[in-house]
Amino acid sequence: MLRKVLYEISKSRLYSPSNIAKELNISEALVEDAIGQLIRMGYVSQDETSPTCDTKCSSCAYSSVCNTVTIKTLSITSKGKTLLEREASMV
Amino acid sequence: MNTIALVGNPNSGKTTLFNALTGSNQHIGNWPGVTVEKKEGKFKYKGSQYTVVDLPGTYSLGAYSEDEVVARNYILTGNPDIVINVVDATNIERNLYLTTQLMEMGVKVVIALNMMDEAKQKKIEIDLDSLSRSLGIPIVATIASKNKGLEDLIEKAIEFSNRNEYSSIDFSYGEDIDREIEKIKEILDNSNIEYPTKWLAVKLLEGDEEIHSLIEGKVSIPKERLMPVGDGSVEYELELVDRRYDFIGNIVGKSVRKPMEDVENLTDKIDKIVTHKYFGIPIFALIMFVVFQLTFVIGEDLLGEFVVDIVDAIGDFVVHILTIAHSPEWIKSFVSEGIFGGIGAVFEFIPLIVVLYFFIGILEDTGYMARAAYVMDGLMRSVGLHGKSFISMIVGFGCNVPGIMSTRTLEDKKDRMIAILINPFMSCGARLPIYLVFIAAFFPKNGGIVLFSLYALGIIMALIVGKIFSKTLFKGEASHFIMELPPYRMPIFKYVVRDMWDKVWDFIYRAGSIIFIVVSLLWILSVLPFGVEPYSQDSILGQIGTFLAPIFKPAGFGTWQATVSLFAGIAAKEAVVAILGMVYAGVSEGSQLVAALQSVFTPLTAMAFMVMTLLYTPCTAVIATVKRETNSGKWAVFMAIYPFVIGWIAAVLIYQVGSLLGF
Numbered sequence: 001m002l003r004k005v006l007y008e009i010s011k012s013r014l015y016s017p018s019n020i021a022k023e024l025n026i027s028e029a030l031v032e033d034a035i036g037q038l039i040r041m042g043y044v045s046q047d048e049t050s051p052t053c054d055t056k057c058s059s060c061a062y063s064s065v066c067n068t069v070t071i072k073t074l075s076i077t078s079k080g081k082t083l084l085e086r087e088a089s090m091v
Numbered sequence: 092m093n094t095i096a097l098v099g100n101p102n103s104g105k106t107t108l109f110n111a112l113t114g115s116n117q118h119i120g121n122w123p124g125v126t127v128e129k130k131e132g133k134f135k136y137k138g139s140q141y142t143v144v145d146l147p148g149t150y151s152l153g154a155y156s157e158d159e160v161v162a163r164n165y166i167l168t169g170n171p172d173i174v175i176n177v178v179d180a181t182n183i184e185r186n187l188y189l190t191t192q193l194m195e196m197g198v199k200v201v202i203a204l205n206m207m208d209e210a211k212q213k214k215i216e217i218d219l220d221s222l223s224r225s226l227g228i229p230i231v232a233t234i235a236s237k238n239k240g241l242e243d244l245i246e247k248a249i250e251f252s253n254r255n256e257y258s259s260i261d262f263s264y265g266e267d268i269d270r271e272i273e274k275i276k277e278i279l280d281n282s283n284i285e286y287p288t289k290w291l292a293v294k295l296l297e298g299d300e301e302i303h304s305l306i307e308g309k310v311s312i313p314k315e316r317l318m319p320v321g322d323g324s325v326e327y328e329l330e331l332v333d334r335r336y337d338f339i340g341n342i343v344g345k346s347v348r349k350p351m352e353d354v355e356n357l358t359d360k361i362d363k364i365v366t367h368k369y370f371g372i373p374i375f376a377l378i379m380f381v382v383f384q385l386t387f388v389i390g391e392d393l394l395g396e397f398v399v400d401i402v403d404a405i406g407d408f409v410v411h412i413l414t415i416a417h418s419p420e421w422i423k424s425f426v427s428e429g430i431f432g433g434i435g436a437v438f439e440f441i442p443l444i445v446v447l448y449f450f451i452g453i454l455e456d457t458g459y460m461a462r463a464a465y466v467m468d469g470l471m472r473s474v475g476l477h478g479k480s481f482i483s484m485i486v487g488f489g490c491n492v493p494g495i496m497s498t499r500t501l502e503d504k505k506d507r508m509i510a511i512l513i514n515p516f517m518s519c520g521a522r523l524p525i526y527l528v529f530i531a532a533f534f535p536k537n538g539g540i541v542l543f544s545l546y547a548l549g550i551i552m553a554l555i556v557g558k559i560f561s562k563t564l565f566k567g568e569a570s571h572f573i574m575e576l577p578p579y580r581m582p583i584f585k586y587v588v589r590d591m592w593d594k595v596w597d598f599i600y601r602a603g604s605i606i607f608i609v610v611s612l613l614w615i616l617s618v619l620p621f622g623v624e625p626y627s628q629d630s631i632l633g634q635i636g637t638f639l640a641p642i643f644k645p646a647g648f649g650t651w652q653a654t655v656s657l658f659a660g661i662a663a664k665e666a667v668v669a670i671l672g673m674v675y676a677g678v679s680e681g682s683q684l685v686a687a688l689q690s691v692f693t694p695l696t697a698m699a700f701m702v703m704t705l706l707y708t709p710c711t712a713v714i715a716t717v718k719r720e721t722n723s724g725k726w727a728v729f730m731a732i733y734p735f736v737i738g739w740i741a742a743v744l745i746y747q748v749g750s751l752l753g754f
Contacts, residue, residue, distance in 0.1 A: 001336040002329055009573055012477040013478075014366070014465060016576040027349075028183045033150065037332055040155060071461045071482050076551065083326065085479070 099177030707738030
């Protein structure tokens with residue numbers, strides 16, 4: 001399943017847990033779980049627009065003007081790319 | 092049996108079950124050495140007393156968090172007579188991952204399949220017998236919040252704990268991996284280890300360092316043999332986790348039936364339109380245009396006059412009090428022209444800012460901003476910029492300081508430098524009052540269009556400059572990333588208003604602190620030396636402004652007042668309007684800034700001035716942030732100078748071309 005989720009993520013510049021869940025016929029929570037596992041194992045890296053700095057919001061002078069919109073992005077790491085390439089070569 | 096451990100995913104209803112079983116007979120402390128809360132309770136059943144330990148909620152039994160380690164160590168060393176695994180029936184696939192790990196540990200497990208009422212509501216059908224047979228574990232349906240199924244659960248747990256059998260998992264991880272597990276297990280079997288060796292072997296193959304530390308002193312075998320990494324053709328950890336999920340998938344497939352979800356839901360339908368290859372950007376532009384139009388219709392037409400009247404009334408009242416108290420003329424002058432003429436001019440635009448932030452808050456809360464970032468990502472890539480830069484640009488609309496800080500998500504230094512350097516072209520909230528006062532004076536009928544054009548110009552300029560930088564200063568390929576599209580949701584009014592209020596309050600706070608200091612200093616310069624006409628060209632401020640004003644003559648606003656306001660704006664952008672308010676308050680009849688501006692600016696010079704303020708040197712806080720983030724004074728100086736040059740060129744072009752065209 002992790003491989004399938006990684007492949008689904010890599011297919012496009014966009015991913016949505018609900019679409020992957022539908023595609024793989026599993027629950028959305030499980031997709032999120034799988035993405036978490038892939039991140040933990042280093043196949044994918046994740047960042048969010050917030051929080052992006054070392055300063056805690058409570059002690060930041062700019063916290064109130066800091067945009068709170070959270071946009072998650074993933075990048076497939078070289079480890080993830082190697083796995084995808086290996087999978088592709090086996091098909 | 093007398094000790095029961097409760098284990099389960101967060102939000103599985105584990106603590107509700109714990110409370111239902113133990114009532115008020117609880118003791119709360121901490122697990123030794125960590126800050127994780129330890130909850131223990133007691134209950135009596137059929138004359139016997141039982142101790143229940145509520146372990147921290149966790150999704151697995153690895154070593155990635157304190158909660159996982161605490162739960163795992165207790166199961167391993169705490170010797171509970173039985174483990175009750177609380178499983179959320181509405182999210183069974185995810186919850187069973189933890190179950191498989193408990194089974195691998197070889198402990199006695201009974202499943203409390205909780206929240207059965209919610210599962211029924213969601214039309215999830217679970218064949219308990221089939222699930223129990225497949226897993227080899229007793230399962231009891233429970234609704235802990237209604238005390239349902241608890242007696243049956245305890246009965247089953249007591250019965251199972253008295254049996255001489257343990258839960259186990261019997262499936263293959265694949266031939267290669269099974270062989271490796273067996274090899275490690277053999278080594279462990281020959282050592283004096285009290286823990287289940289197959290489970291230890293699996294964890295070691297997964298690369299679990301915590302487990303290696305646990306057995307290190309007891310096994311005199313090199314780590315490479317206990318934790319093989321393979322030849323690179325097999326990823327052990329991935330394989331192990333994946334096989335567990337496959338195992339769960341098979342079981343759930345046989346025992347659980349869920350209603351089919353709509354093939355295409357509302358989110359999909361909306362996304363097809365708003366993220367369309369060709370329509371995506373025009374839709375984004377249209378939405379922002381509507382937001383700006385609504386801001387003017389509601390903020391100015393409905394609320395604007397109201398706040399102006401309040402500020403004027405308070406100003407008149409304070410001056411009246413000062414007159415009654417026989418205060419010196421200079422204090423009255425400072426209060427009336429410095430504070431209420433200057434800072435008051437900033438305050439008068441609060442209604443528009445409130446409305447604009449309210450609408451932007453709604454867009455953020457619905458999840459649309461992620462779509463906006465996505466459609467702009469395509470445009471960013473087409474000009475050679477990293478798509479993630481636009482996310483930091485969106486943040487920059489609030490304030491450029493966090494906008495620049497959010498570029499930390501860009502791994503590549505070149506991408507990051509470009510994103511930092513173009514961020515100040517995003518029009519921050521502090522620049523808004525400048526546009527609003529000029530729009531009120533010269534473009535009252537087309538406020539939305541002018542405001543939208545300024546924001547759009549900032550984005551376009553950022554793209555052009557970014558493209559130039561990527562071709563000159565920071566050459567290189569933009570890296571790839573994938574963006575999550577969260578589902579749309581109805582904005583929650585409470586959160587939107589709270590966010591809006593935070594931003595507005597910050598605006599008010601800054602007006603009362605930084606802007607107050609700037610205005611006070613410049614007020615002193617505007618009335619010195621003694622004996623000169625206050626706010627005149629002969630004052631120190633007037634002389635400084637007059638000296639620098641020729642710089643802006645080609646842009647059409649080479650007055651000393653405009654010049655000092657622009658330079659004051661480098662301290663903080665709100666100061667531009669405050670200074671204009673102060674210096675014009677003394678020369679204009681009625682002290683109305685809008686009327687004063689109408690007498691010295693034209694629509695063309697007003698436009699040139701607004702573009703200058705949009706593009707020129709960012710405030711000192713931004714320059715300091717650039718220095719900190721790039722760790723270079725050179726880039727901070729560059730950030731202070733290059734936008735000034737660009738802003739000046741743009742303003743001059745607008746004025747000169749406009750003049751040629753007869754505007």
